Amino acid sequence: MPLTLMEGNEAIARGAVAAGCRFFAGYPITPATTILNHMLAMLPPLGGVCIQGEDEIASIGFCLGASMAGMKVMTATSGPGISLYSEQISFAVGSEIPIVIVDIQRLGPSTGSATRGADGDVQFLRWGNSGGMPVIVLAPTDVRDCFTLTVEAFRLAEQYRCPVFVASNKEIAMTRETVPIDGLQAPTGVERKPPPPADAYLPFQTAPGEDVPGFLPIGGRTLVRQTSSTHGPDGYIATDPAVIAEMLARMQRKIESAVDRFAFIDHRPAHGADTLVVSYGVTARAAGAAAGRLTRSGRPVSSLALKTLWPVPEKAIRRAADGIRRVLVVEMNLGQYVHEISRVLPGVEIGFVGQMDGRLITPDRITEALIHG
Numbered sequence: 001m002p003l004t005l006m007e008g009n010e011a012i013a014r015g016a017v018a019a020g021c022r023f024f025a026g027y028p029i030t031p032a033t034t035i036l037n038h039m040l041a042m043l044p045p046l047g048g049v050c051i052q053g054e055d056e057i058a059s060i061g062f063c064l065g066a067s068m069a070g071m072k073v074m075t076a077t078s079g080p081g082i083s084l085y086s087e088q089i090s091f092a093v094g095s096e097i098p099i100v101i102v103d104i105q106r107l108g109p110s111t112g113s114a115t116r117g118a119d120g121d122v123q124f125l126r127w128g129n130s131g132g133m134p135v136i137v138l139a140p141t142d143v144r145d146c147f148t149l150t151v152e153a154f155r156l157a158e159q160y161r162c163p164v165f166v167a168s169n170k171e172i173a174m175t176r177e178t179v180p181i182d183g184l185q186a187p188t189g190v191e192r193k194p195p196p197p198a199d200a201y202l203p204f205q206t207a208p209g210e211d212v213p214g215f216l217p218i219g220g221r222t223l224v225r226q227t228s229s230t231h232g233p234d235g236y237i238a239t240d241p242a243v244i245a246e247m248l249a250r251m252q253r254k255i256e257s258a259v260d261r262f263a264f265i266d267h268r269p270a271h272g273a274d275t276l277v278v279s280y281g282v283t284a285r286a287a288g289a290a291a292g293r294l295t296r297s298g299r300p301v302s303s304l305a306l307k308t309l310w311p312v313p314e315k316a317i318r319r320a321a322d323g324i325r326r327v328l329v330v331e332m333n334l335g336q337y338v339h340e341i342s343r344v345l346p347g348v349e350i351g352f353v354g355q356m357d358g359r360l361i362t363p364d365r366i367t368e369a370l371i372h373g
Contacts, residue, residue, distance in 0.1 A: 002180070002181050002182065003178045003179065003180055003181065004178070004179055004181050005176045005177070005178055005179075006143055006176060006177065006178075006179045007034065007143065007173065007174055007175060007176045007177075008140065008142075008143045008146040008168055008172040008173040008174070008175065009031075009032070009034040009035045009038065009076075009104070009146075009168075009173045009174065010034070010038050011143045011144070011146035011147040011150075011179065011184075012035055012076070012102055012146045012147070012150045012166065012168065012173075013035050013038035013039050013042060014038075014042075014147055014184065015146065015147040015148065015149070015150030015151045015184075016039070016074045016100065016150050016154065017039075017042050017043070017046065017048075018147075018151055018184070019072065019150065019151045019153075019154035019155070019189055020072045020154065020189055021043075021048070021072045021073065021074050021100070021154065022043065022046065022047065022048035022049065022071055022072060023043075023048060023049045023050075023062075023063065023066040023067075023071040023072070023073040023074075024036070024039040024043060024048070024049070024050045024051070024063075024073070024074050024075065024076075025050070025051040025052075025053050025058075025059040025060070025062035025063050025066075025073075025075055026039075026051075026052065026053065026056075026059050026075050026076050026077060027052065027053050027054075027055055027056045027058075027059050027077070027081065028052070029056075029077055029078050029080065029081050029114075030078065030106070030114040030115060030170075031078060031104045031106055031114070031115070031117075031170040031173050031174050032076045032077050032078050032081070032102065032103075032104040032173070034173075034174070035076040035102060035104070036050070036052060036076065039074075040052075049066070055084070056077055056081040056084040056085060057084050057085075057087075057088070059075055059077075060075050060085045060088045060089075060099075060101075061088055063075045063099055064088060064091065064092055064095075064097050064099060067097050067098055067099050068095075068097060068217065068218045068224075068226055069217050069218055069219055070192075070215075070217030072098070072154055072157075072158065073098075073099050073100070074099070074100040074101075074102065074150075074154075075099070075100075075101055075102070076101075076102035076103075076104065077101075077102070077103065077104070078103065078104050078105065078106050078114075079103070079105060079106060079108050079112070079120065079121050079124070080110065080111060081103075082101075082103055082121060082124060082125065082128065083128075085101065086128045086129065087130075089101070089128060089129050089135075089163055090129040090130045090131065090228065091228045092162070092163045093129050093131070093133045093135065093162065093163060093228075093251070094131070094133075094227075094228030094229070095226055095227060095228045096161040096162060096204070096212075096213065096251070097161070097163075097226075098157040098158050098161055098162065098163075098164075098192070099157060099163050099164075100150065100153045100154055100157050100163075100164050100165075100166065101163055101164070101165050101166070102150075102165075102166045102168065103121055103125060103165055103166070103167050103168070104168050104169065104170060104173045105117065105118055105119055105120060105121050105167060105168065105169050105170065106118060106170050107120070107356065107357075107358050108120045108121075113358055115170070116170065116358030116359075117169045117170035117171040117172075117282070117332065117358070117360070118169070118170075118332050118333060118356055118358070119139075119167070119169060119280070119281050119283070119331055119332040119333050119336075120332075120333045120334075120336075120356060121167065122137075122167065122309060122331075122333065122336040122337055123336045125137050125165050125167060125309075125310070126309075126310045131248075133248070133251055133252060134252055134255045134256050134310065134311050135162065135163055135164070135165065135255070135310055136153075136156050136157075136160070136162065136163075136164045136165065136255060136262070136308075136310060136311070137164075137165040137167050137308075137309040137310040138152060138153055138164065138165065138166050138167065138264065138307060138308055138309070139166075139167045139168075139280045139281050139306065139307055139308075139309050140166065140168055140172060140281070140307065141172075141266070141280070141281060141282060141284045141285055141305055141307065142172065142177060142282075142285065143172065143175070143176075143177040143179055144177075144179055144184070145307065146166075146168060146172060146173075147179075147184050148184075149166055149264070149307060150166055151189075152262065152264070153165075153166050154189065154190075155189060155190045156262055158189075158190045158191060158192050159190045159212070160212055160254055160255055160258065161192070161212050161213065161215065161254075162254075162255060165310075167281070167309065168281075169281050169282050169332070171282045171360060172281070172282050192214075192215040193212070193214050193215065194214050194215065194216065195213065195214030195215070195216060196214060201216065201222050201223075201224075202233040202234050202235070203216070203224055203225050203226070203233075203234070203235040204231060204232070204233045204234070204235055204247075205233040205234075206233075206250070211250050211251075211253050211254035211257075212254050213233075230243075230244045230247060230248075231243075231247065232247065255311060256311050259308070259311040259312075259313055259314075260313070260315055260316075262308055263308050263313035263315070263316045264307035264308045264313075265304060265305065265306055265307060265308070265313065265316050265320070266284070266288075266303075266304070266305040266307065267302070267303075267304050267305075267316075267319075267320045268288060268291065268292075268302060268303045268304075269302045269320070270291065270295040270300035270301055270302045270303075271300060272300045273295070273300035273301050273302040273324070274323070274324060274325040274326065275300075275301045275302070275324065275325070275326045275327070275328065275370060276301070276302045276303070276304055276320060276321055276324045276326070276327045276328070277290065277291050277301060277302070277303050277304070277327075277328045277329075277330060277366065277370065278303075278304045278306065278317075278320075278327055278328070278329045278330070278341055279303075279304075279305060279306070279329070279330040279331065280305060280306040280307065280309060280331075280337065281332065282332070282360065283330050283331065283332050283360070283361050284303075284305035284306075286330070286360065286361055286362060286363045286366055287303055287305070287330045287363075287366055288303045288305060289363040290363040290364075290366035290367040290370060291303035291370075293363065293367060294367060294370060294371070299370075299371070301370055302320070302324070304317070304320045306337075309337065312340050312344060314344050317341065317344050317345065318344065318345070321345050321348060324348060325348070325349060326348070326349040326350075326351065327341060327345060327348055327349070327350050327351070328350075328351040328352070328353065328366070328369060328370060329341050329350065329351070329352050329353070330352075330353045330354075330361060330366055330369075331352075331353075331354050332354075332355060332356065332360075332361060333354055333356050334354050334356050335352055335354050338350065338352045338354075351369065351373060353365065353366060353369045
């Protein structure tokens with residue numbers, strides 16, 4: 001099988017193009033800049049558009065406009081850029097605009113250390129929109145995941161008409177790994193569904209039994225109203241509490257009720273294990289190595305790598321923890337997702353290993369925590 005040497009950011013760009021992305025806008029920021037570079041090389045020959053905006057705010061705005069016009073779009077940044085994106089992330093949530101947003105996380109807070117990795121944006125991505133509406137966040141563990149999860153991000157953004165985040169990390173983004181080219185095949189894509197037949201077009205009307213409205217691009221023969229204000233099916237501003245409550249319940253339901261369909265995990269159970277190590281991102285590789293080392297030495301430890309972070313894949317976590325007495329959560333931050341694991345697994349002993357100093361968490365450190373607590 002032919003192999004190629006590829007960094008995570010290139011794999012994200014390749015995944016986006018394979019998924020049908022034909023519009024990218026971004027602003028240079030370490031460690032996400034090479035995604036812009038790769039998209040600049042890939043999109044124009046395909047008839048696509050790649051723009052370096054004057055700043056992050058303009059860049060995500062360009063993407064939202066292109067998405068409303070019917071294009072599949074992506075932008076990429078790091079933590080400081082997500083801060084600047086936040087208002088328009090809320091607009092995308094409220095207006096139900098499909099967009100893939102890549103966050104190549106680096107050590108914070110604020111400017112932090114631009115060339116050091118971390119997973120410090122995990123809660124920020126979930127709660128960084130006004131209203132706290134649910135979002136989808138996927139977290140690759142290696143370069144191959146960067147490709148496949150980017151493709152999945154486009155599928156989910158189109159299917160559920162929402163922003164989808166790919167939460168990578170500087171260490172994956174700028175590390176080259178050998179990847180089997182033949183293995184980088186995009187699954188069948190999803191196109192936006194047209195609105196249900198009706199005498200008059202209602203931009204946020206859903207078909208019976210569904211929670212995602214059909215889509216018509218702006219700029220066509222039919223007038224399309226687009227708003228992030230509270231609204232009813234007709235797209236006009238609504239102030240009736242009942243209409244507002246139904247709108248918000250539908251937007252919450254369309255994502256949270258579907259999480260089991262995109263609960264991407266890598267569960268490696270060890271026979272006889274009563275301990276489970278849970279992690280995500282690049283740290284999941286060290287956690288899996290530590291669990292495997294102990295299992296081979298006669299101390300069985302199961303591992304769970306979460307590739308869907310939000311909404312929390314609660315059923316998958318509970319299944320992996322069935323029969324488990326103790327869970328160790330490992331994160332490249334000071335403790336963010338561990339609180340979700342504690343909530344999902346009440347009555348289970350929860351331990352935590354965290355680190356946020358620019359270094360990777362090593363298998364040795366995780367092994368020590370698994371042995372000695």
